[in-house]
Amino acid sequence: MRSAHAFALLLLISSPASADIRHTIQSSVQLTVDNAASQISRGASSYSISGSGVSTTDGTTAGVIGGLGTVTNGVPALTSITASQATSGNAFSFNQSYLEADSTSTATVSLTNSALTALPLWQSSTVTAGGTAGSLAGTVTSAGAITTTAGGAGTTSIGQTLITLERLN
Secondary structure, three states: OHHHHHHHHHHHHHOOOOOEEEEEEEEEEEEEEOOOEEEEEOOOOEEEEEEEOEEEEOOOOEOOOOEEEEEEOOEEEEEOOEEEEOOOOOOOEEEEEEEOOOOOOOOEEOOOOOOOOOEEOOOEEEEEOOOOOOOOEEEEOOOOOEEEEOOOOOEEEEEEEEEEEEEEO
């Protein structure tokens, strides 16, 4: 009897386990050609003056402090001044600064790769030319082999294979 129990126990231990398994393979290629783009910000005018112990003139009138005047094509006229030491031998300081606005005139740049043309040349201009596909290509064979071919400037080619092994209960 003892050998029958041992034989039955051996059968239980050596019986195969049953499990469902899912195996997937996914291959893909992504090809990208960049668009032309621009980001442009128009700069403003600013005028600043400070000083002490000086006499000022705009060339015609004494005691003026200058400033911004009539605007033409988005740029105001500047009334600049000159300063001289008010009293010889005394301490003095003088500072004048001017930043000119971007003109609304027709100064432009154009891109030949895209439909972007006649962009204004302003204070902050970032222009990116569009990509050129050239020989850009990618393939995935039925066996899952991936091949990519480089394109021109402004292109990206990405090949990817994802293998998943999952135990199902």
